[in-house]
Amino acid sequence: MQPSHAIVLEQVIKTYMTKTEEIHAVGPVSLTVKPGEFLTLVGPSGCGKSTILSLMAGLIPATAGTVRIFDETLRSPSPRVGYMLQQDCLLEWRTIKANVMLGLELRGLLSDRTVGRALDLLHELGLGDVAHHYPSQLSGGMRQRAALVRTLAVDPDILLLDEPFSSLDYQHKLHLEKLMVTVLREQKKTAVLVTHDLEEALAVSDRVLVMGGRPSQIRRTLTIPAEVRSATPLEARSHPMFRTLFDELWREMEH
């Protein structure tokens, strides 16, 4: 039976211990993400968005509370979770194809089927012609697309995306948002995005959580109406309801 939740955070607190102080960064925070849902976290700098993603990735332990991935308590990084960062982290000495295959290699998952699937994804994201190029020969947008293919190649059920498009110009960002949303919907992936771009948050998500306060908590949840979220990210931006949603989110950020 399909678990009813892809991700559950239950009363999670994260305190960082430095040499000189304890930083109570997050919590208590409780949230759930349904399978196939696209959730976005927004909030002022330092409010703990990346901390929440690292907790979901199993990269850092919670100080208190529980993190569950598909009903299993998370104690270390889960193979069901893929993580994509602002920096594309491509290895400059490997071709794009070799970069994309890296995750499969490291996990011992190289097979005709997995390699074929990764190559299909490279083509789907418009990188078929540059598979044998090196990262330095690609534009920023193409590099981020390659990083997205590498993250998807290992077929994670959940994608954690930490400001993946923030270094791109507006045109490339829109293009990549559309590709990402299309691929994630097609493949029924669950996604959690962190972004500073409120338009992006509203254009790609099913739900947007506004975080804030010290220590940080969830201040507001905005559910994006079906007619807005069923459009492409570009169409969503020109939807009559978009301005109202944007103003609502902006007001919440100003508090």
Ligand SMILES: Nc1ncnc2c1ncn2[C@@H]1O[C@H](COP(=O)(O)OP(=O)(O)OP(=O)(O)O)[C@@H](O)[C@H]1O
């Ligand atoms: N490894 C760490 N050690 C100590 N403090 C940390 C560590 N990582 C994060 N922090 C602190 O925890 C708080 C939350 O940081 P975090 O990076 O999660 O916020 P954020 O909302 O993602 O910020 P930004 O939007 O600027 O990326 C901040 O006060 C930060 O200084």
